[in-house]
Amino acid sequence: MEETWQNEEVQPSELPLVEEVSFQKHPVRYMAYRRLITTMFWSIPVLAICIPAILAPHLWMAYAGGGMAFFILISFISIPIGYRKRSYALRERDLTYKKGWIFSSMITIPFNRIQHTEISRGPIERKYELSTLKIYTAGGSTSDLSIPGLETEEAEQLKEFVSKKAATYE
Amino acid sequence: MSEKSKEWDIHEPTRQSYLGVMVYLIRNFRALATLLISFIAVAAAAPIFWTIVGFSIVPLMILFALLAYWQYRNFTFHIEDDKLIIHKGVLVKDRKSVPIERIQSIQVTKNVIQRLLGLVALKVDTAGSRGNELEIPALERDRADALRNLLYAKKEAILDTDGITDENISTSSQESDKPRIDPREEQGRVLVKLGLFDLLKVGLTENHLKTGFIAIAFVFGYASQYQELLQEYLEGYVDTYASQVADAGLAFALSLFVLYAVFSVVLSLLRVLLKFWELKAVLKSEAVEISSGLLQRNESRIPKKKIQYIQWETNPLRKLAGYESATLKPSNSVGEVSNKQTIEIPALRIAENEYLATGVFPGAEQPDNFIKGDPWAYARLYSIFGFVIFAPLAVLLYFQFSYSGIAILLLMGLFSAYGYRYGKTVRLHFDEHYVYIFKGWLFPQRVILPAYKAQSLQLSQNILLRRRKLGHLTLFTAAGSKTVRFLNEKEALEAYNLLMYAVEKHEGSWM
Numbered sequence: 186m187e188e189t190w191q192n193e194e195v196q197p198s199e200l201p202l203v204e205e206v207s208f209q210k211h212p213v214r215y216m217a218y219r220r221l222i223t224t225m226f227w228s229i230p231v232l233a234i235c236i237p238a239i240l241a242p243h244l245w246m247a248y249a250g251g252g253m254a255f256f257i258l259i260s261f262i263s264i265p266i267g268y269r270k271r272s273y274a275l276r277e278r279d280l281t282y283k284k285g286w287i288f289s290s291m292i293t294i295p296f297n298r299i300q301h302t303e304i305s306r307g308p309i310e311r312k313y314e315l316s317t318l319k320i321y322t323a324g325g326s327t328s329d330l331s332i333p334g335l336e337t338e339e340a341e342q343l344k345e346f347v348s349k350k351a352a353t354y355e
Numbered sequence: 356m357s358e359k360s361k362e363w364d365i366h367e368p369t370r371q372s373y374l375g376v377m378v379y380l381i382r383n384f385r386a387l388a389t390l391l392i393s394f395i396a397v398a399a400a401a402p403i404f405w406t407i408v409g410f411s412i413v414p415l416m417i418l419f420a421l422l423a424y425w426q427y428r429n430f431t432f433h434i435e436d437d438k439l440i441i442h443k444g445v446l447v448k449d450r451k452s453v454p455i456e457r458i459q460s461i462q463v464t465k466n467v468i469q470r471l472l473g474l475v476a477l478k479v480d481t482a483g484s485r486g487n488e489l490e491i492p493a494l495e496r497d498r499a500d501a502l503r504n505l506l507y508a509k510k511e512a513i514l515d516t517d518g519i520t521d522e523n524i525s526t527s528s529q530e531s532d533k534p535r536i537d538p539r540e541e542q543g544r545v546l547v548k549l550g551l552f553d554l555l556k557v558g559l560t561e562n563h564l565k566t567g568f569i570a571i572a573f574v575f576g577y578a579s580q581y582q583e584l585l586q587e588y589l590e591g592y593v594d595t596y597a598s599q600v601a602d603a604g605l606a607f608a609l610s611l612f613v614l615y616a617v618f619s620v621v622l623s624l625l626r627v628l629l630k631f632w633e634l635k636a637v638l639k640s641e642a643v644e645i646s647s648g649l650l651q652r653n654e655s656r657i658p659k660k661k662i663q664y665i666q667w668e669t670n671p672l673r674k675l676a677g678y679e680s681a682t683l684k685p686s687n688s689v690g691e692v693s694n695k696q697t698i699e700i701p702a703l704r705i706a707e708n709e710y711l712a713t714g715v716f717p718g719a720e721q722p723d724n725f726i727k728g729d730p731w732a733y734a735r736l737y738s739i740f741g742f743v744i745f746a747p748l749a750v751l752l753y754f755q756f757s758y759s760g761i762a763i764l765l766l767m768g769l770f771s772a773y774g775y776r777y778g779k780t781v782r783l784h785f786d787e788h789y790v791y792i793f794k795g796w797l798f799p800q801r802v803i804l805p806a807y808k809a810q811s812l813q814l815s816q817n818i819l820l821r822r823r824k825l826g827h828l829t830l831f832t833a834a835g836s837k838t839v840r841f842l843n844e845k846e847a848l849e850a851y852n853l854l855m856y857a858v859e860k861h862e863g864s865w866m
Contacts, residue, residue: 200852278859290815293851295859298810322810323686323833323866330811354862 203281203293208272215271215334218313219264227257263287273332280320280347282332294330297354298322302344306337316340320347363498365505368431368442374472375430375493379423381468387419432491437513439479439506441489451489456513457481459661460685460696461503463654470652475499479506480696503656543639546714547700547707549647554631557680557701558624560672631701638714643683645698657696659715661685661866663834664804667708671797678702681711686833686866716805721784721791726850728781728794730774732825732841737774741767783828783839785850787857790830792839807861808832812851816844830854833866 230253238246263286271284279295303319310316310333317333318340335343363369394408422445430443440452462478469475469492477499479489494502549557632649643662646654662685669679683698703711712719745767752760776796784791785806792802813829820826820841828847829838842850 200856202848202852203855204848279855285815286818288815288817289821290813292811292813293855294811295855297859297861298865322831 201276203274203291206274206276206281208274208281208283210272211268211334212315212336213268214313215315216264216268218309218315218334219268220261221309221313223260223264227253227260231257259287271334275343275346278350280330282330292330294320294322296347296350299347299351302348302351304340304344310334318343318347365434365502368433368440370431371427371491371493372472372474372495372498373427374474376423376427377472378468378474378493379426380420383419383423383426384416387415427493430491434505434509437509439489441491453479453481453489455506455509458506458510460655460657461506462656462696463499463503464651466651469493477502543637543644544714546636546638546643546711547634547703548636549631549634549702553702554627554634555624556676556678557631557673558627559620560670560676560678561620561623561627627701634700636698636700638711643698643715645700655696655698657683657685657698660864662715663808663832663866664802664837665712665715667703667801668795669799673702676702677704679705679708681708683715684832684834712803716789716803719789719803719805722786722789723784724786725782725784725791726842726846727783728778728839728841729823729825729843730776730778730781732820732823733778733781734771734775737777738767738771740774741770744770778841781839781841783842783850785854787853787860790854792837794839802837804830804832804837806854806857808865809854809858812854814844814847814851 234246234250234253237243238250266286267284270286270289273283274281278297279293281291281293283289283291300321300323302321305317305319306315307317314337315334316337316339317331318335320330320332322329332340332343391408391412394404425445426443429445429448430441432439432441434440434455437455438452439455439458440450443449443451459480462480463475464478465475472493473496474493475496477491477494479491481488491499491502629649629651631647634645634647636643636645641660642656642658644654644656646652662683664684666682666684667679668682673679678701680699680701681703683700685696685698700711745763749761749764752763754760773796777794780794780796780799782791782793784793788806790802790804790806790809792800792804794800809830809832811831813831814826815829816826821844824844825841826844826847827838827840828842828850829836
């Protein structure tokens with residue numbers, strides 16, 4: 186492998202800063218979508234507790250119900266807070282996605298490392314006219330990024346933009 | 356080249372070595388044997404099954420032998436339109452074709468049977484979905500080598516002509532400077548060769564502390580059972596007598612522990628001898644070649660540009676012997692979990708480490724600029740671990756021995772101290788060329804990763820860390836990810852921005 190390093194000087198102050206990019210929010214109805222998903226998710230364990238609690242009440246069911254109520258509360262509170270934290274940004278050479286309230290993360294994928302992109306739309310997403318953009322990199326699934334809850338048109342445009350950019354590096 | 360390969364035209368469907376029948380035969384008989392063994396469980400209950408098995412065994416063997424012959428007959432391979440094509444199958448005919456430019460690596464392996472027959476298996480791994488592996492199980496050695504070199508050479512040629520015109524000019528000018536070296540002819544430099552003595556040392560210096568912990572847990576569990584029994588039967592006896600018995604119990608536990616330790620040492624010795632027998636690693640100009648193994652001998656060749664990072668590990672014992680072990684991680688399609696192409700070199704001396712690093716990553720040099728993990732954050736994390744482990748134990752011991760049992764909580768302090776000490780070692784050295792990651796106190800770990808090999812970067816936090824302005828930085832590569840924890844948020848972002856710049860600046864292939 187021929188590797189010729191050009192050793193031009195880089196001033197840290199001149200580097201583009203990822204934290205100063207303007208981030209784009211998801212459409213507001215993403216929250217409604219999240220509420221429906223969360224309700225559906227919790228309905229099964231809630232029923233699993235409630236039905237026996239009505240038929241044959243026990244003290245431990247009250248404890249379990251209380252504990253569960255706490256987690257249900259947290260997960261509904263985290264919908265609007267998480268919505269505000271969830272945003273993406275495009276730069277000339279990369280895409281950055283931020284999310285999370287209790288556990289937050291920011292991930293940046295440069296276009297020259299993207300393998301392929303994909304749009305998926307589940308039945309519930311379709312109801313809200315939302316789409317998920319999936320971005321794949323090489324080597325297993327750990328670094329794959331999926332951006333849920335995009336306007337369908339926005340997702341298509343994003344996919345177009347990203348895959349065109351990624352193609353220029355091949 | 357021998358007579359055989361001269362008359363051998365790779366563009367015509369070719370059968371494997373005729374000895375391949377034996378390879379299939381033994382495979383099939385093995386399958387038959389497992390089938391029969393599972394039947395025997397049933398047969399033992401009802402004698403009629405024995406007669407059925409007795410009558411059917413000979414026809415079955417003939418059937419399986421015929422099957423082996425047909426498997427051999429129907430297996431052909433050839434190259435057509437820059438594709439490697441394999442036909443196989445007896446009842447269900449199968450045709451597999453792999454574009455040569457998609458071939459990621461080619462492995463030559465042999466197990467005991469192949470070795471006795473003087474054959475090797477050629478395994479071709481391709482980029483793409485899992486299970487996309489081709490295997491030619493019975494080839495003569497020189498044919499396998501010839502085919503492997505041919506495939507590599509063809510791949511190079513295809514990639515060269517497909518490349519951008521700029522690159523073409525540069526490679527052709529290079530070619531006029533120095534003629535292209537046939538990968539087979541090139542001698543390379545032997546990086547490491549492990550003899551029996553080295554392997555013994557490696558086996559003895561495996562991480563016995565880990566197995567030791569398991570052993571201790573085992574003995575504790577056993578001893579406590581024993582103690583309960585003792586207390587039940589010996590209640591009311593004189594104290595001195597009871598303590599003598601308890602001593603005997605302790606001696607028994609200790610001897611068990613020693614037994615287990617010996618067992619684990621023997622086990623790891625055996626594993627090391629089998630896996631790394633006559634290990635030889637050679638650094639060539641474009642690839643690393645390694646061969647090892649006692650019963651199952653593996654030879655693999657990994658192009659240097661596929662290697663994403665190198666990781667060194669050691670432990671106090673191995674350090675004492677003057678060794679470190681290195682792992683070379685190539686990019687792969689399946690992901691970190693089942694990376695079969697990972698090269699493991701269990702024993703390298705300090706000088707060889709340096710040579711490996713600069714040999715695989717030219718110009719690798721540890722950057723002066725570094726950021727550190729917060730040792731107090733590690734101490735907090737380990738305190739939580741300690742609490743989770745020792746708090747229930749303390750409660751248990753309190754009921755057993757009253758207040759003196761709570762003394763075990765002191766061990767929590769030990770955990771926290773270890774966490775602090777560990778955190779002290781966590782460092783991320785970086786510039787726009789290389790990333791060096793250090794962590795671990797008793798079991799130090801070091802990773803060298805060219806900055807441009809990163810595929811994406813992640814900064815993750817939780818609510819508590821955000822308040823303390825700390826975060827974890829993860830570098831994802833095509834061979835798995837590396838995370839450095841509890842970095843100062845601002846410093847981590849500086850590294851984030853610089854590394855992203857390094858990746859985006861880089862042109863050309865990284866895997």
